[in-house]
Amino acid sequence: MNAPVDxxxxxxxRESFGRQKAMTLIGARLSAVExxxxxxxxxxxxxxxxxxxxxxxxIIGMIADTACGYAAFSLMPAGCSLVTVEYKIxxxxxxxxxxxxxxxxxxxxRSLTVARAEVYAQDGKHIASMQQTLMMxxxxxxxxx
Amino acid sequence: MNAPVDxxxxxxxRESFGRQKAMTLIGARLSAVExxxxxxxxxxxxxxxxxxxxxxxxIIGMIADTACGYAAFSLMPAGCSLVTVEYKIxxxxxxxxxxxxxxxxxxxxRSLTVARAEVYAQDGKHIASMQQTLMMxxxxxxxxx
Amino acid sequence: MNAPVDxxxxxxxRESFGRQKAMTLIGARLSAVExxxxxxxxxxxxxxxxxxxxxxxxIIGMIADTACGYAAFSLMPAGCSLVTVEYKIxxxxxxxxxxxxxxxxxxxxRSLTVARAEVYAQDGKHIASMQQTLMMxxxxxxxxx
Amino acid sequence: MNAPVDxxxxxxxRESFGRQKAMTLIGARLSAVExxxxxxxxxxxxxxxxxxxxxxxxIIGMIADTACGYAAFSLMPAGCSLVTVEYKIxxxxxxxxxxxxxxxxxxxxRSLTVARAEVYAQDGKHIASMQQTLMMxxxxxxxxx
Numbered sequence: 068m069n070a071p072v073d074x075x076x077x078x079x080x081r082e083s084f085g086r087q088k089a090m091t092l093i094g095a096r097l098s099a100v101e102x103x104x105x106x107x108x109x110x111x112x113x114x115x116x117x118x119x120x121x122x123x124x125x126i127i128g129m130i131a132d133t134a135c136g137y138a139a140f141s142l143m144p145a146g147c148s149l150v151t152v153e154y155k156i157x158x159x160x161x162x163x164x165x166x167x168x169x170x171x172x173x174x175x176x177r178s179l180t181v182a183r184a185e186v187y188a189q190d191g192k193h194i195a196s197m198q199q200t201l202m203m204x205x206x207x208x209x210x211x212x
Numbered sequence: 213m214n215a216p217v218d219x220x221x222x223x224x225x226r227e228s229f230g231r232q233k234a235m236t237l238i239g240a241r242l243s244a245v246e247x248x249x250x251x252x253x254x255x256x257x258x259x260x261x262x263x264x265x266x267x268x269x270x271i272i273g274m275i276a277d278t279a280c281g282y283a284a285f286s287l288m289p290a291g292c293s294l295v296t297v298e299y300k301i302x303x304x305x306x307x308x309x310x311x312x313x314x315x316x317x318x319x320x321x322r323s324l325t326v327a328r329a330e331v332y333a334q335d336g337k338h339i340a341s342m343q344q345t346l347m348m349x350x351x352x353x354x355x356x357x
Numbered sequence: 358m359n360a361p362v363d364x365x366x367x368x369x370x371r372e373s374f375g376r377q378k379a380m381t382l383i384g385a386r387l388s389a390v391e392x393x394x395x396x397x398x399x400x401x402x403x404x405x406x407x408x409x410x411x412x413x414x415x416i417i418g419m420i421a422d423t424a425c426g427y428a429a430f431s432l433m434p435a436g437c438s439l440v441t442v443e444y445k446i447x448x449x450x451x452x453x454x455x456x457x458x459x460x461x462x463x464x465x466x467r468s469l470t471v472a473r474a475e476v477y478a479q480d481g482k483h484i485a486s487m488q489q490t491l492m493m494x495x496x497x498x499x500x501x502x
Numbered sequence: 503m504n505a506p507v508d509x510x511x512x513x514x515x516r517e518s519f520g521r522q523k524a525m526t527l528i529g530a531r532l533s534a535v536e537x538x539x540x541x542x543x544x545x546x547x548x549x550x551x552x553x554x555x556x557x558x559x560x561i562i563g564m565i566a567d568t569a570c571g572y573a574a575f576s577l578m579p580a581g582c583s584l585v586t587v588e589y590k591i592x593x594x595x596x597x598x599x600x601x602x603x604x605x606x607x608x609x610x611x612r613s614l615t616v617a618r619a620e621v622y623a624q625d626g627k628h629i630a631s632m633q634q635t636l637m638m639x640x641x642x643x644x645x646x647x
Contacts, residue, residue: 087261088259091259092238124277132269157490161295179637210263318592341618374553379549409646423558443591500554
């Protein structure tokens with residue numbers, strides 16, 4: 068449905084994701100990139116948990132946030148950058164194992180993009196739903212200045 | 213304004229926070245607990261950043277989420293537990309240094325609590341604003357079952 | 358996917374909607390009720406607009422809110438009532454004509470339900486996306502006390 | 503704290519609000535405009551209620567949305583226009599009487615503004631909390647085109 072402006076969108080997303088040190092810290096992997104859609108995989112680790120032994124809600128937010136971000140980034144032209152304006156996440160169920168976040172663009176506007184992410188457990192259980200707003204910064208490098 | 217039901221609320225919050233392995237992973241510290249209000253401090257580390265060298269938006273969400281959670285937890289009776297229903301966060305400015313998240317209860321209901329958090333940089337710059345909903349689980353231990 | 362607990366769910370939703378005087382005020386109609394899903398139709402009227410002649414964002418919120426609410430209500434047992442905990446809506450495009458809101462349950466929990474609504478213009482244009490949390494009040498009449 | 507760019511901000515807000523036919527429909531009044539802050543008053547009317555006789559959550563959203571909008575608009579230059587990007591609202595308590603919505607700018611950026619609104623009942627009861635994102639459209643008339 069969404070046609071990418073940049074034919075090298077997938078390599079651009081993977082390269083940018085590779086520079087996200089926070090994703091390395093938690094062990095998340097960008098496991099799929101399509102035009103306007105992504106998948107992020109997060110293997111379970113005990114050091115990602117909260118006080119009751121479930122994966123921390125903020126960690127769930129991190130992978131959903133990033134899944135939305137690269138879904139949006141995949142549809143943008145090369146040479147631009149992206150900022151997260153805001154996101155909202157509902158935690159639907161506690162999670163004790165590995166997670167998969169699927170991000171998808173709802174609407175790619177000239178300046179603003181709205182995206183959603185769903186987070187699932189390995190058994191298919193629906194863990195979280197996010198709705199996010201992003202803003203494109205034209206002609207801004209996606210690297211530390 | 214908010215009177216704690218449990219006189220040992222501060223110790224209970226600190227003990228629970230100490231079991232949040234995800235907070236240890238990112239180096240966050242519960243630096244203050246008052247009835248219905250908390251502060252979480254996050255020293256800057258390069259491994260918390262996204263592709264442009266700013267603190268990852270999901271990390272900002274993590275400390276704001278946790279600040280709201282313990283603000284709510286501080287007003288609850290001993291012997292109960294808490295789940296995050298949902299949160300919404302606006303990222304107001306990119307952050308490149310240490311962060312302080314201040315959580316505060318807006319309304320503590322019988323079952324649901326609404327809380328807010330503000331995240332600030334060391335120079336006082338306003339980095340993010342969160343609004344969150346939490347649900348109390350009565351007679352449920354705040355520990356792994 | 359969602360099996361209704363109450364076989365008379367549709368009549369119960371329509372009867373409840375009929376008591377929403379605010380829906381009568383704006384001219385909205387509950388045009389479809391399925392288990393866990395609804396449609397609300399809003400014919401265009403000039404008195405629903407904001408300062409630029411578009412349908413007011415709050416009016417768009419009203420029909421999306423109500424579409425989510427009855428999607429959730431359709432799956433609940435008879436004799437219970439429902440409160441909106443919170444909702445978040447992205448306005449994707451300005452709207453100048455009649456609108457259709459489609460509500461759908463994402464997850465129906467014991468106490469909390471998460472639902473979504475999409476609002477469309479007559480030409481199929483995507484106008485808004487909502488994500489909402491609702492809470493069931495067991496054994497509480499859905500009528501003025 | 504917020505200095506208005508346009509000295510005639512109050513007249514500009516009142517004139518724009520006067521063109522919001524949806525506000526006339528529900529009987530809302532812009533009762534105060536300060537730089538970056540507004541108050542909207544909504545007298546109780548039975549035709550604003552939902553099925554249980556409380557003011558409809560969507561109506562509460564309408565006045566909070568509008569309070570945020572004019573708080574943002576008050577800080578903008580003359581000759582620009584404003585769109586609501588998204589909002590999130592928690593309904594804290596049911597409302598059966600007249601309402602007051604107070605909007606306030608959290609951060610006025612170059613393009614995006616974040617604002618909040620609180621809705622109160624006449625007895626001071628806290629009814630709702632909103633967090634909203636708005637986008638300025640430079641050199642765009644605030645009137646039907």
